[in-house]
Every structure is written in C-alpha cells, then in structure tokens.
Amino acid sequence: MDLVERMLAGDRVALAKLMSRAENEAPDLAAILARIAPHGGRSYVIGITGPPGAGKSTLVDRLVGTLRGRGATVGVIAVDPSSPFSGGAVLGDRIRMQTHCLDPEVFIRSLSTRGRRGGLARATRQIARLLDAFGKDTILIETVGVGQTELDIMEVAQTVVVVLVPEAGDTIQVMKAGLLEIAHVLVVNKADREGALRMKAELEQMLQLRPTTSWSVPVLLTEATRDRGIDELAAAIDAHRRHVTTDGAARRATAEHRVREFLDVLGATLAGRIEARIDGAFAPLVARVRAGAQDPYAAALEVLGDREGLRRLVDGSG
Numbered sequence: 001m002d003l004v005e006r007m008l009a010g011d012r013v014a015l016a017k018l019m020s021r022a023e024n025e026a027p028d029l030a031a032i033l034a035r036i037a038p039h040g041g042r043s044y045v046i047g048i049t050g051p052p053g054a055g056k057s058t059l060v061d062r063l064v065g066t067l068r069g070r071g072a073t074v075g076v077i078a079v080d081p082s083s084p085f086s087g088g089a090v091l092g093d094r095i096r097m098q099t100h101c102l103d104p105e106v107f108i109r110s111l112s113t114r115g116r117r118g119g120l121a122r123a124t125r126q127i128a129r130l131l132d133a134f135g136k137d138t139i140l141i142e143t144v145g146v147g148q149t150e151l152d153i154m155e156v157a158q159t160v161v162v163v164l165v166p167e168a169g170d171t172i173q174v175m176k177a178g179l180l181e182i183a184h185v186l187v188v189n190k191a192d193r194e195g196a197l198r199m200k201a202e203l204e205q206m207l208q209l210r211p212t213t214s215w216s217v218p219v220l221l222t223e224a225t226r227d228r229g230i231d232e233l234a235a236a237i238d239a240h241r242r243h244v245t246t247d248g249a250a251r252r253a254t255a256e257h258r259v260r261e262f263l264d265v266l267g268a269t270l271a272g273r274i275e276a277r278i279d280g281a282f283a284p285l286v287a288r289v290r291a292g293a294q295d296p297y298a299a300a301l302e303v304l305g306d307r308e309g310l311r312r313l314v315d316g317s318g
Ligand SMILES: Nc1nc2c(ncn2[C@@H]2O[C@H](COP(=O)(O)OP(=O)(O)O)[C@@H](O)[C@H]2O)c(=O)[nH]1
Pocket: 051, 052, 053, 054, 055, 056, 057, 058, 059, 092, 093, 096, 189, 190, 191, 192, 193, 222, 223, 224, 225, 226
C-alpha cells in the first residue's frame, strides 16, 4: 500500500507524512489531493482567530471536548507563527490541548509559519482536505489574527470565530486587523476580567453600524479556562452552519472559493515546475538574465514563445 492508501485505511502515520508533504509543497501534491478528493467533502471547518493570548487554544480544547461529547471526530490545525524548534507557542498550544492528545479520534497538527514566503493558506487548506478524507467530522483551525496571511487562512473555514479579550484598545485593533469583517461569531473570552460586558456592548454597537446581512453576528462571553459559555459557543457555531447550508450568498462564496482554489493550485503547480527548471532546462537563460545579457521580460517571452518547451514544462518532463 502506498501512503495515500494507508492514510485512507486510517493510518495516522501516513496522514502525518502526507501533511508534511503539503507543508513542504511537494511536487506530487496536486496528484495526491486529486486522489483523495472522492473520499472527502464531508467535514465542517471552523476557524478560530484573534490576538495572541486571547485564549484561542484553550477554547479549541474546550470545543474539542464538546464535539467529542457528541461523538464527532475532530482534526485540529494550529497555525503558529513561531518556530517548532524554539518550543514557544507550539508547545504551549500542545499543552493547552493536551486533554485530547491521547484521544485516537482527535488529530492535532501544528503548522509553522517560519521561513515561509506564502502558501500558508494553501498548506492549511490541503491539510484540512487530508483530515477530511481521513474521515474527521469537524476540523478546527487556530491562527493568530494579525495580518493578511491569517485572513487568507480563515477563508478555508466555513464558520469563523473571532476571539477577543476585554483589554483596552482591543476593539480598535480588531477593526484595524479586519477581523470584524470575517467574523461569523464574536467571542469575548476571559469574561472573568473587568470590562467584558462593556466590550460586548461596544462590539454589538459596531456590528449595528454595518449594513444588515442575512446573518447577524452574535457576541458571546466565554471563560475558557473554567469551561463557561462553551455550550453557547457551540450552539452559535451550529446555527451559523445551518445558515451556511441554506443561505444563497454563503453558497456563492463557497463556490467562488472553489474556483480560487483551482486557480491557486494550478498556479502553484506551474510555479513549482518553473522553479524546478532554474538549474536545469532554464539554466542557460537564467545565466544570461543574471549577467544582464538578457532582460527578464524578453527572457520570459522567449520561454512563452517556445511551444515545445512549454509542453515539457506543463507535462513536468524534460
Ligand atoms: N483569566 C482567564 N484566563 C484565560 C481564559 N482563557 C484562557 N486563559 C489563559 O490565557 C492564556 C493564553 O491562552 P491560550 O489559549 O494559549 O491563548 P491563545 O494564544 O489565543 O491560543 C493562558 O494562560 C490561558 O490559561 C479565561 O477565560 N480567563
């Protein structure tokens, strides 16, 4: 049996190896994902984002508990900005989620952002697809909500939960980071702290200023460490999930995401094949560009004008 067959048969080691291939942008990834596609399409993806330290990992751990209580199998992807080698937050996430580390129905994967130029959202999506084909009912993706990359990652999720804490200035940060725009459920965690109610009111006011849509974003109070508000959060996620399956706009957005995924994987695969030629078939041309003997644009046009070369490039041969 090859890796894909082993993964589909329920082998966790094979699953982890395929995830590493996605993380390392292996050239055969499109072929792997095409093979597993018929086995997927069943899992529901929930994104959890917000500032560092807001309690996302703790909430994920609690949500996993709720989902497991219902008998659902769960995959967790923790996208972490720190290095896996420095310990740091990845280790912290592991500890926060350790309740479920030994549960065979829960698969937790950390994905490091270090040393990556892009493609993080792509890798996250592919890892989610692997978990889906593996048979996980629900997939939780945790990411720090700080920049465009994180907003891109949250596109992978059907329901996005934005987690905030009652700290001065947090509301403004949320606005600036564009988090309010992507939230389907807003959570004020650490409700044991002062200002939680005020922040909830502030957020509700901000939401009212927006044009009305078919889904009204609820603002919930939670206290993840003491397991408070988790059932309400799970219920809000369920409600949004029901909404997504019936709402026309949400379905159109999902359809649009599928087209973007197609274009993205096509572009990424071609880019990979181009890069693989830098020291091979393109070497003489690259040397001329490097020396300034050929300008980059004319060089690109030369490649595009060579039909036979293009055919080999697209085939991934030669
Ligand atoms: N007081 C309080 N602390 C919390 C709560 N939820 C999480 N924490 C703590 O906040 C810290 C950061 O939590 P973590 O889940 O790692 O946050 P993340 O960075 O968003 O994943 C940890 O020390 C948690 O124990 C809460 O509801 N109340």
